[in-house]
Amino acid sequence: xxxxxQFQDHIANPRNAGHLAGANAVAEETNPVxxxxxxxxxxxxxxxxxxxxxxxYGCPATLACGSALAELLEGxxxxxxxxxxxxxxxxxxxxxxxRKQHAAAxxxxxxxxxxxxxxxxx
Amino acid sequence: xxxxxxxxxxxxxxxxxxVEAMLPYFTEKFGNASSVHQMGQEARAGVDRARRQIAxxxxxxxxxxxxxxxxxxxxxxxILGVGEAAQSHGRHIIISAIEHPSxxxxxxxxxxxxxxxxxxxxxxxGIVRVEDVRAALRPDTVLISIMMANNEIGxxxxxxxxxxxxxxxxERGHRHLWLHTDAVQAAGRIPLDVESLGCxxxxxxxxxxYAPKGTGALFVRxxxxxxxxxxxxxxxxxxxxxxxxxxxxxxxxxxxxxxQKELTERNxxxxxxxxxxxxxxxxxxxxxxxxxxxxxxxxHLSNISFRFIEGEGLLIHLDMQGVAVSTGSACSxxxxxxxxxxxxxxxxxxxxxxxxxxxxxxxxxxxxxDYVLEVTTRAIESLRKLSPLSQTSAALV
Numbered sequence: 001x002x003x004x005x006q007f008q009d010h011i012a013n014p015r016n017a018g019h020l021a022g023a024n025a026v027a028e029e030t031n032p033v034x035x036x037x038x039x040x041x042x043x044x045x046x047x048x049x050x051x052x053x054x055x056x057y058g059c060p061a062t063l064a065c066g067s068a069l070a071e072l073l074e075g076x077x078x079x080x081x082x083x084x085x086x087x088x089x090x091x092x093x094x095x096x097x098x099r100k101q102h103a104a105a106x107x108x109x110x111x112x113x114x115x116x117x118x119x120x121x122x
Numbered sequence: 123x124x125x126x127x128x129x130x131x132x133x134x135x136x137x138x139x140x141v142e143a144m145l146p147y148f149t150e151k152f153g154n155a156s157s158v159h160q161m162g163q164e165a166r167a168g169v170d171r172a173r174r175q176i177a178x179x180x181x182x183x184x185x186x187x188x189x190x191x192x193x194x195x196x197x198x199x200x201i202l203g204v205g206e207a208a209q210s211h212g213r214h215i216i217i218s219a220i221e222h223p224s225x226x227x228x229x230x231x232x233x234x235x236x237x238x239x240x241x242x243x244x245x246x247x248g249i250v251r252v253e254d255v256r257a258a259l260r261p262d263t264v265l266i267s268i269m270m271a272n273n274e275i276g277x278x279x280x281x282x283x284x285x286x287x288x289x290x291x292x293e294r295g296h297r298h299l300w301l302h303t304d305a306v307q308a309a310g311r312i313p314l315d316v317e318s319l320g321c322x323x324x325x326x327x328x329x330x331x332y333a334p335k336g337t338g339a340l341f342v343r344x345x346x347x348x349x350x351x352x353x354x355x356x357x358x359x360x361x362x363x364x365x366x367x368x369x370x371x372x373x374x375x376x377x378x379x380x381x382q383k384e385l386t387e388r389n390x391x392x393x394x395x396x397x398x399x400x401x402x403x404x405x406x407x408x409x410x411x412x413x414x415x416x417x418x419x420x421x422h423l424s425n426i427s428f429r430f431i432e433g434e435g436l437l438i439h440l441d442m443q444g445v446a447v448s449t450g451s452a453c454s455x456x457x458x459x460x461x462x463x464x465x466x467x468x469x470x471x472x473x474x475x476x477x478x479x480x481x482x483x484x485x486x487x488x489x490x491x492d493y494v495l496e497v498t499t500r501a502i503e504s505l506r507k508l509s510p511l512s513q514t515s516a517a518l519v
Contacts, residue, residue, distance in 0.1 A: 008442055011435075017508050028510060035460075035471060036432075039510045055510040057430070060438040063508060 004094030007064050014063065016070035020053035027113035031106050036062040038110045042073065044118055049073045049081060061096055061103035068092040069107040078115060084108060125444040126490045130330075130483035131273055131307060131423055132448055136373070137332040143376040144334075147369035155366045156357065165368045172375025176339050179378040180305075180324060181315035188340045188358045189371050193306035193327030194224040196340040197267075199362065200302045200323040201228035203348040204265050205237065211298035212262030213237040218250045218279070219466040220272050225304055229267065242268075246467050248277035248414035255284050259291065259299075266301050270308035270324075274450045274463040274479055275414030276423035278312065279303075285320020300346065306330055306338070310381035311389060311420045322346055326378075328370065332484075333377035337370040384484070392422035392482040399480065399491050400424055406499045413464055413477060422482045425450075427464060427473035430512040431505040436478055439501035445494050448479050472511065 003011075020026075023041035030037045036058025043051040052073040054066035068089050073081055086104040090096045096104065127135070147168055153161030155169045170184070177184045190196045205215070205228075217229050219241050226241075233239040240258045242250050250268055266288065271278045281303050288301045302323035305314055310331040316324055324341040328334060342348050348361060355363025381388070400412070409429040428436065433449030440447055450461030460474030480494070506512040 003438070011438060012442060014504075014508055035475065037510055055508055057509045057511050058432050059434045063435055063505075066508075 002097050003060070006092070006094035007060075007096070010064040010067040010093060011060055014067040016051075016053050016074065017055065017067065018053050019055070020051055023051075023053070025114040025118035027110050027117055029106060029110040029113055031058070031062075031102060033102070034058065036103065036106060038062060038066050038106050040066070040070070040110045040114045042114050042118075044078060044115075047078050049076050049078060059100065059103065061100035062106060064093050065089050065096075065103040065107040069111060073111070078118075081111060082115060084111060123444040124493055125446075126486070126494055127446045128480045128482060128486070128490075128494060129446045129448050131276075131479060131481035133329045133335060134332045134483055135485070136334050137377060137380060139380060140333050140373045140377045144369040144373035147372050151368075153368075155368055165366075168368055168372045169366050172371045172378075175375035175379045176326065179309070179314065179382050180326070180341055181317050182324075182341050183344065185359065186316075186341050186344055188342055188361045189366060189374075190338045190340055190362055191336060191367075192329070192338040193222070193304070193325050194338075196306075196325035196327070196338045197222065197224040197302075197304055198228050199340050199348070199351050200325060200342075201225065201265065201267060202231065202351050203361075204300060204302070204323065204346070205232045206349040207347040208264040208298055208300070209237075212260075212264040214240070214260050214263040216240045216242065216255060216258050216263060216266045216268075218242045218244060218268050220244050220248065220274075220277075220463050221267065221269055222273055222304055222306070225267050225269070238262075244277075244466050247418070248272060248275045248463075248467055249418060250279055250284075252280050252283045252287060256287055259296075261296065263296075264298050264300065266299070268301075268303060270303045270305040270314070270319075271312065271420050272414070272463065273307045274461065274477075275425040275467075276307070276420035276481075277414040278308065278418045278420065281319050281321060289320055307420065309378075310385065311392075311422055313385065316341055316343070323348075328374035328377060331374075331377045331381045333373040334370055337367055337374045339374070388484045389421045391484060392486070395482045395486055395488065395491050396422060396424050396480075398488065399482075399495065402491075402495050403498065406495065407502055411469075411473060413467060413469070424480045425464075425477060426480070427469060427477040428502055429472065429476060430509040431502065432475050433461075433478050435505050436476075436498075436501055439505065440494075440497060443497040443501075445497055448481075450474075450477050450479065 020041035025042040028039040039055040052070040054070040056066035089104040153165040155165040300322040306327040322343040328337040413425040464474040
């Protein structure tokens with residue numbers, strides 16, 4: 001299997017999966033090319049992400065990136081979250097095959113879209 | 123961890139009896155089958171025996187069998203070889219929408235060279251209609267290529283009926299019209315007889331019938347003109363140049379003989395396992411559809427689309443539990459298309475992305491089925507909990 005142990009662990013035990021009651025920043029983004037979807041719900045208070053939950057439909061990389069993203073975000077300052085990169089998601093998963101790295105891009109886009117919503121959208 | 127292989131349509135393990143038959147041809151009987159000396163003739167005898175075994179397997183004559191490197195080459199040779207030989211009579215070819223890529227791409231290659239290509243629909247059943255074939259026929263049609271059984275959904279095509287149509291057309295004066303069938307998936311799973319099928323060309327692959335990868339065969343009816351696509355050798359009656367893979371060919375022959383002898387036993391076994399799997403899955407899981415006709419299909423295969431989840435996600439869950447299956451959906455092969463076969467059935471993109479092929483083999487057991495049911499049920503529950511498309515996850519506000 002081409003996937004790392006960390007990756008497999010995120011698939012077997014997804015972190016922070018589900019809905020977030022009382023989320024105040026929510027976004028769902030779709031990869032227009034392959035149709036993968038990622039939904040992210042955040043509860044942000046005083047500039048800090050108190051809680052993060054995800055739902056995902058798509059290839060395993062998208063599921064794993066959603067899980068890694070939601071786990072990384074909890075407790076993180078919004079300012080810091082905005083600086084998260086694809087690379088950090090990929091590293092959290094112990095790497096991703098090149099052809100699957102678009103999943104990390106979808107994760108970052110969804111994060112930015114959610115935070116934008118909090119700011120009233122752009 | 124338990125390991126269960128349910129991907130026998132992709133490839134099969136080599137039967138130990140087949141390994142035993144081929145081994146002497148690596149070390150003791152290693153001669154070149156084209157050599158005149160005794161060592162060569164020993165190898166030749168092995169190839170000749172295999173040729174008779176393959177011929178008997180499909181009701182053909184030994185001199186109608188051309189060994190190739192596999193099913194893909196057999197399909198290429200059939201379509202390009204006939205295409206090249208017959209183009210003075212016409213340049214129209216008919217295939218189905220669910221042919222293997224080696225047939226489709228060969229036909230498209232002809233198309234690039236000025237041929238016209240008709241691709242027939244298969245409808246929800248996954249079966250080509252004979253009347254559609256009839257309607258597609260033109261005076262310049264020279265080749266029809268319709269697979270015996272589909273590789274992804276296992277539906278069995280009406281090849282004998284199409285064969286009868288071709289014969290009737292010929293009697294009416296359409297002399298240069300031939301029928302090819304790709305029987306790679308059907309071989310060893312349903313009886314094959316080129317006479318009752320009425321086909322002129324038929325492709326086979328060794329590794330789908332418990333022999334090694336790297337060998338296949340094309341049946342070419344006696345008297346047919348076919349131009350070689352490999353140049354620089356007189357082998358295979360000038361139809362396929364290249365030193366014969368003697369050990370592999372011997373293995374293929376042995377495997378064909380075993381497949382023929384054990385056909386009923388193997389099929390009863392895989393059908394029982396497949397039906398048990400489908401029945402129990404239906405009792406445990408909701409929101410899925412079986413793909414392809416439920417009656418006219420290979421006995422070892424079940425293709426299922428699960429709603430709200432994507433095939434590769436399920437595949438990796440099963441893989442992590444030691445279960446090997448396959449998905450026709452895109453991501454697995456590095457492209458981005460939902461399964462074109464499932465799309466051809468008229469299914470939506472979600473179903474075409476959520477399809478999984480479970481293909482059983484002679485060495486699977488009931489315990490294997492029970493284990494796969496357990497891990498599949500768990501994996502589907504887990505993936506649906508994550509899915510924004512699932513009914514089990516209420517709308518997020």
